[in-house]
Amino acid sequence: MxxxxxxxxxxDHLIEDLGDGAGLLQIDRHVVHEVSSPEAFERLAAAGRTLxxxxxxxxxxxxxxxxxxxxxxxxxxxxxxxVRLLRxxxxxxxxxxxxxxxxxxxxxxxxxxxxxxxxPGCTFVCGDSHTATVGALGALAWGIGSxxxxxxxxxxxxxxxxxxxxxxxxxxxxxxxVTPKDLILGILRSFGITAGVGHAIEYAGExxxxxxxxxxxxxxxxxxxxxxxxxxxxxxxxxxxxxxGKPYAPAGRNWERALAxxxxxxxxxxxxxxxxxxxxxxxxxxxxxxxxTPGDIVCIDEPVPDVASLSSERRDGAxxxxxxxxxxxxxxxxxxxVDVVFIGSCTNSRLSDLRGVAEFVRGRKVAxxxxxxxxxGSTQVKxxxxxxxxxxVLRTAGFEWREAGCSMCLGINDDVVPPAARxxxxxxxxxxxxxxxxxxxxxxxxxxxxxxxxxxxxxxAGKLTQMA
Amino acid sequence: MKPxxxxxxxxxxxxxxxxxxxxxxxxxxxxxxxxxPALGLFARWRYRSDGSEDPAFVLNDPRFRGAQILLxxxxxxxxxxxxxxxxxxxxxxxxxxxxRGFSDIFYGNCFKNGMLPVKLPNAAHRLxxxxxxxxDACVATIDVRRRAIVLPSGSAIGFELDLRRQSQLVSGExxxxxxxxxxxxxxxxxxxxxxxxxxxxxxxxxxx
Numbered sequence: 001m002x003x004x005x006x007x008x009x010x011x012d013h014l015i016e017d018l019g020d021g022a023g024l025l026q027i028d029r030h031v032v033h034e035v036s037s038p039e040a041f042e043r044l045a046a047a048g049r050t051l052x053x054x055x056x057x058x059x060x061x062x063x064x065x066x067x068x069x070x071x072x073x074x075x076x077x078x079x080x081x082x083v084r085l086l087r088x089x090x091x092x093x094x095x096x097x098x099x100x101x102x103x104x105x106x107x108x109x110x111x112x113x114x115x116x117x118x119x120p121g122c123t124f125v126c127g128d129s130h131t132a133t134v135g136a137l138g139a140l141a142w143g144i145g146s147x148x149x150x151x152x153x154x155x156x157x158x159x160x161x162x163x164x165x166x167x168x169x170x171x172x173x174x175x176x177x178v179t180p181k182d183l184i185l186g187i188l189r190s191f192g193i194t195a196g197v198g199h200a201i202e203y204a205g206e207x208x209x210x211x212x213x214x215x216x217x218x219x220x221x222x223x224x225x226x227x228x229x230x231x232x233x234x235x236x237x238x239x240x241x242x243x244x245g246k247p248y249a250p251a252g253r254n255w256e257r258a259l260a261x262x263x264x265x266x267x268x269x270x271x272x273x274x275x276x277x278x279x280x281x282x283x284x285x286x287x288x289x290x291x292x293t294p295g296d297i298v299c300i301d302e303p304v305p306d307v308a309s310l311s312s313e314r315r316d317g318a319x320x321x322x323x324x325x326x327x328x329x330x331x332x333x334x335x336x337x338v339d340v341v342f343i344g345s346c347t348n349s350r351l352s353d354l355r356g357v358a359e360f361v362r363g364r365k366v367a368x369x370x371x372x373x374x375x376x377g378s379t380q381v382k383x384x385x386x387x388x389x390x391x392x393v394l395r396t397a398g399f400e401w402r403e404a405g406c407s408m409c410l411g412i413n414d415d416v417v418p419p420a421a422r423x424x425x426x427x428x429x430x431x432x433x434x435x436x437x438x439x440x441x442x443x444x445x446x447x448x449x450x451x452x453x454x455x456x457x458x459x460x461a462g463k464l465t466q467m468a
Numbered sequence: 469m470k471p472x473x474x475x476x477x478x479x480x481x482x483x484x485x486x487x488x489x490x491x492x493x494x495x496x497x498x499x500x501x502x503x504x505p506a507l508g509l510f511a512r513w514r515y516r517s518d519g520s521e522d523p524a525f526v527l528n529d530p531r532f533r534g535a536q537i538l539l540x541x542x543x544x545x546x547x548x549x550x551x552x553x554x555x556x557x558x559x560x561x562x563x564x565x566x567x568r569g570f571s572d573i574f575y576g577n578c579f580k581n582g583m584l585p586v587k588l589p590n591a592a593h594r595l596x597x598x599x600x601x602x603x604d605a606c607v608a609t610i611d612v613r614r615r616a617i618v619l620p621s622g623s624a625i626g627f628e629l630d631l632r633r634q635s636q637l638v639s640g641e642x643x644x645x646x647x648x649x650x651x652x653x654x655x656x657x658x659x660x661x662x663x664x665x666x667x668x669x670x671x672x673x674x675x676x
Contacts, residue, residue, distance in 0.1 A: 156658075
């Protein structure tokens with residue numbers, strides 16, 4: 001029977017069929033962070049259980065840890081408890097931790113790629129909904145709750161209901177100035193935030209294939225915004241090239257064996273998907289979100305939709321979103337003054353993102369009304385950027401250059417957007433209050449965010465360049 | 469885990485779509501391990517800017533304060549995987565959420581905590597909404613064994629719930645204990661996997 005890549009990896013890890021569509025799956029890699037793991041460790045201890053396979057769990061500090069330059073455990077005082085608890089739990093259970101001052105520390109989904117923790121065809125979980133980011137490497141990666149973290153710690157397995165395989169096919173070529181972030185925002189604009197519920201998304205097609213690995217990570221990252229827990233791209237030479245030599249990737253004879261296996265990881269040509277969605281990359285433009293769900297997407301110069309033009313069940317939500325965001329229907333966002341620009345998060349904080357931003361802002365200045373932060377995705381990204389002088393370019397332009405972490409994406413530490421302030425953010429969620437109470441978030445690409453920081457208002461980076 | 473078989477309670481209507489887990493519990497209520505998550509439940513809507521309760525919010529209405537059943541719109545619990553969202557609802561007293569749809573992660577998290585998410589198709593959801601809106605306080609019974617919501621009018625609305633999860637709720641089973649009973653099967657699987665894909669079993673040094 002023809003198989004999808006999803007079926008193939010699922011079958012490879014199915015220990016036992018539990019009936020009712022659920023399976024007991026072997027988990028190859030598990031990463032924990034300081035915020036979603038304490039309850040899991042606590043319950044594990046309370047039940048008198050130990051780790052089933054400590055070598056397959058890794059840990060990093062990222063969510064609540066301060067990103068203030070020179071930060072320590074105590075810089076954000078309310079986070080200290082979490083940071084130290086993760087450290088002691090890792091020590092107690094023999095888990096490899098990328099700690100506060102470790103050069104490998106960073107956002108879990110950034111670290112998982114650069115350390116080679118996520119591998120093609122492996123099952124990979126983390127107590128964080130953006131875990132599908134590393135699906136870009138052909139891994140079956142998904143976000144789990146704290147009870148499931150405990151289940152993995154105790155058994156190195158997970159009970160999972162099997163989602164239906166789905167394909168999103170993007171053919172054609174992205175136009176110049178249109179980034180991987182715009183591609184996924186374009187998918188969200190076309191198909192909406194529940195398109196992927198109950199499904200595992202395989203991204204395919206010419207435009208996906210043409211993306212470098214870091215761009216594929218940006219796309220897979222926002223699968224959860226489509227409602228899908230799983231999102232991935234079949235591995236290819238770009239994947240293998242990316243992984244070669246990574247610290248935890250196989251080496252030597254194991255590399256050869258792994259490569260032979262990984263080369264078979266594709267959907268069969270005649271495999272059937274429960275759902276197939278198609279999009280033409282050449283039609284995509286730089287996008288930005290206007291409302292309070294990641295499906296509320298417009299082109300920068302396009303009017304925000306009129307409530308009356310929406311389907312009846314979307315009208316109440318849209319009306320509330322317009323009021324919350326302090327914007328008008330029927331008018332483009334272009335020109336709205338911006339207070340904060342956040343460049344970072346597991347969506348857009350890798351070296352390629354920061355290079356693009358530095359290239360754009362070189363010789364320009366952040367507008368006086370804007371607080372602009374760049375938060376590298378990992379300490380390794382930060383170091384690599386500094387080696388290229390990116391930090392100097394950004395700081396000279398007026399950006400804050402921070403330590404690695406999740407930062408203003410979720411606002412759990414003191415990196416928050418003030419009430420009613422407007423923030424252009426390269427992160428993944430524009431929910432009401434996500435970046436701070438009353439914060440107004442507009443999701444966009446790093447280039448769009450950089451352009452908005454320079455202009456002090458919402459602007460299309462292409463137009464700003466023409467005016468310069 | 470506390471078993472859930474029957475539940476009789478007033479239904480509190482929160483008829484919004486896409487209620488995300490940041491709205492269910494904002495991140496700033498997760499800054500301490502000792503904070504009662506119920507304090508943060510729907511904090512953006514439940515409290516006014518001075519911190520006092522907003523009487524216009526459904527759960528501040530004396531009729532619904534003690535509700536154990538919440539009636540929501542579509543795509544409830546989307547966004548973050550934070551299980552704190554389930555804990556916040558649960559600590560507040562909610563044991564069942566009825567909606568037109570749920571995010572996959574939130575839906576799964578519910579069952580790990582003895583909470584029942586009831587997903588209803590549009591027409592059935594409409595029936596519940598109509599009855600809730602027609603009454604001052606609509607007291608319903610959720611029967612997990614029969615997989616039905618019994619409304620005060622006497623009409624019973626069936627819902628889908630797979631047998632495995634139904635039995636988990638009814639028995640209050642510890643899922644980890646159930647998995648550990650399969651240890652021999654797991655061990656056999658792992659031994660075979662390690663032979664075929666030895667790179668998945670690294671030592672801890674990082675130089676496999």
